[in-house]
Amino acid sequence: MKNDKILVIDFGGSHKELIARKIRDRQVYCEVLPFEKAASTLETQEVIGMILTGPTGRTPSEEAVEETKYFLTTGLPILGIGYGMTALSLALGGGITQLAEVAPHPLETTLDTSSDLFKGLEAQGQGWLDLSQYTKQLPSGFRTIGSSDNCPIAAMENKDKAIYGLQFHPESPYTQGGDVIISNFMDICGAQRKWKIEDYAVQAVEKIRKQVGDKKVLLGLSGGVDSSVCAKLIDQAVGSQLTCIFVDHGLLRKDEGKLVQEAFQGSGMNLVMVDARDRFLDKLEGVTDPEEKRKIIGEEFIRVFEDQGKEIGSVDFLAQGTIYPDIIESGGDGAQVIKSHHNVGGLPSVIDFKSLIEPLRILFKDEVRKLGVQLGLEERFVSRQPFPGPGLAVRIMGEITREKIAILQEADAIFREEIGQAGLHKDLGQYFAVLTNNKTVGVKDGKRTYAYTLALRAVRTEDYMTAAWAPIPYEVLDRTSRRIIEEVDHINRVVYDITSKPPGTIEWE
Ligand code: XMP
Numbered sequence: 001m002k003n004d005k006i007l008v009i010d011f012g013g014s015h016k017e018l019i020a021r022k023i024r025d026r027q028v029y030c031e032v033l034p035f036e037k038a039a040s041t042l043e044t045q046e047v048i049g050m051i052l053t054g055p056t057g058r059t060p061s062e063e064a065v066e067e068t069k070y071f072l073t074t075g076l077p078i079l080g081i082g083y084g085m086t087a088l089s090l091a092l093g094g095g096i097t098q099l100a101e102v103a104p105h106p107l108e109t110t111l112d113t114s115s116d117l118f119k120g121l122e123a124q125g126q127g128w129l130d131l132s133q134y135t136k137q138l139p140s141g142f143r144t145i146g147s148s149d150n151c152p153i154a155a156m157e158n159k160d161k162a163i164y165g166l167q168f169h170p171e172s173p174y175t176q177g178g179d180v181i182i183s184n185f186m187d188i189c190g191a192q193r194k195w196k197i198e199d200y201a202v203q204a205v206e207k208i209r210k211q212v213g214d215k216k217v218l219l220g221l222s223g224g225v226d227s228s229v230c231a232k233l234i235d236q237a238v239g240s241q242l243t244c245i246f247v248d249h250g251l252l253r254k255d256e257g258k259l260v261q262e263a264f265q266g267s268g269m270n271l272v273m274v275d276a277r278d279r280f281l282d283k284l285e286g287v288t289d290p291e292e293k294r295k296i297i298g299e300e301f302i303r304v305f306e307d308q309g310k311e312i313g314s315v316d317f318l319a320q321g322t323i324y325p326d327i328i329e330s331g332g333d334g335a336q337v338i339k340s341h342h343n344v345g346g347l348p349s350v351i352d353f354k355s356l357i358e359p360l361r362i363l364f365k366d367e368v369r370k371l372g373v374q375l376g377l378e379e380r381f382v383s384r385q386p387f388p389g390p391g392l393a394v395r396i397m398g399e400i401t402r403e404k405i406a407i408l409q410e411a412d413a414i415f416r417e418e419i420g421q422a423g424l425h426k427d428l429g430q431y432f433a434v435l436t437n438n439k440t441v442g443v444k445d446g447k448r449t450y451a452y453t454l455a456l457r458a459v460r461t462e463d464y465m466t467a468a469w470a471p472i473p474y475e476v477l478d479r480t481s482r483r484i485i486e487e488v489d490h491i492n493r494v495v496y497d498i499t500s501k502p503p504g505t506i507e508w509e
Helices: 016-025 035-042 062-073 083-091 178-188 197-212 225-241 256-267 277-284 290-312 324-329 365-374 402-421 474-487
Strands: 005-010 029-034 047-053 078-081 105-111 124-129 135-137 143-148 151-158 163-166 217-220 242-248 271-275 315-319 353-357 430-444 447-460 491-496
Touching (some): 005 016, 005 035, 016 047, 035 047, 035 062, 163 178, 197 353, 277 290, 402 430, 474 491
Parallel strands (some): 078 163, 315 353
16 A cells, blocks of 8 residues: 655755655655656655745746646645745735745734644744745635734635645744644645655665666765665665675774674675775874874775775766755755765765765655664664764874774773763763873872873764753763773873863864
């Protein structure tokens, strides 16, 4: 039995995936499509309704209005939001105001709660209104179901045809009851709430099989959540046609290679483990500048891939674990994001490939985690914190030596273990140890020591653009500090970093 599908039809706005995600959260499959591509999908049976959304502060183009007229011929329930509502009004012969220079903002809105769209809501609430233009004259057959002082027709409906318009944005956190409105529209569409992330896996596997055929796929596996889930998904789809390359540059966390090997090689995946430790560490000898470290690692990484690429020959597809937030971060509506785990951006140019596969492109991080578990990755694997491409190189201050790496790996493993045991990991965006280049005097077993100071860093963050230092309980810090000094040679002092971002950054270098 097929799942119901609601389409978010995009005229170029920025919150479309957020709407789609809210619908998926309510167990109905939802996909975003640019308006030019929507028609072909609409011909399939499963689409049960659509939401039209576009940029704020723009008048619908003639093309958008023409497409909207086509969408109206389907007879499916439609919800137009902001630009989508004005496009509906124009397509239906209503009138809109001229464009005004008004940024969207929350305004008191009165709602007609007898409308199915506003069922369960208070009659008075706040809506995040896009007032750059709005419907001035209702199309025939419609009635006003919401208004505010500045916008007399803030919402409209034609109940018989199941067509609705909202000048305010239900996906905005500033709109009260926005989730209820989206949910009500799903009911208007008659959506059966039974979609699960497992269904996404089934669909994605089918799509990858179709796309890849009998060709070869290459994936750079970092051991991070996104590339790991991507690897599992493609492995399930095309098995031995996929080759994953894992590069150990010598600056990974303790036992990282082993962990990745256990998670993937055991399942029979085609995994190439490249031990490039000496190559990287030789190049980094004597280097102390953080950007220089990044540059060397980035460049060397490309070299290693180049060498591997030569062995593999030309591949047909390069796979990437790009997820939706990566696309937003790189400013890219529709832009192809080239993501390597070093953020180098140059990787694909050294690999001869014909096209890119990005099966996680529409998903948010927590959806990717759920998918990972579904695909057989352990919970502790998919809930891993992010780890920077240059790895421990930017957590060892000053010159990088094999000895310093070993010290940091041990200390960091203890900190992570203690955080995990205290059950704090779910609350933290990132937590790790930093080896400073500072030596201080201490005493151990009655003898003077002169050894490194280790810093512990733990932050809470949603987006990694800002972060707050985390108030870790004293007992956990105390236990971690005692254990590190006891168990790790060459460290005799542990400090805790209480700097938020800004003004600090999360990493020390
Ligand atoms: P900062 O230190 O800038 O870090 O506050 C923000 C996030 O980015 C990660 N980070 C990196 N990731 N290559 C990466 O792949 C890098 O060079 C790099 N530098 C920082 C950092 O771990 C945090 O999650």
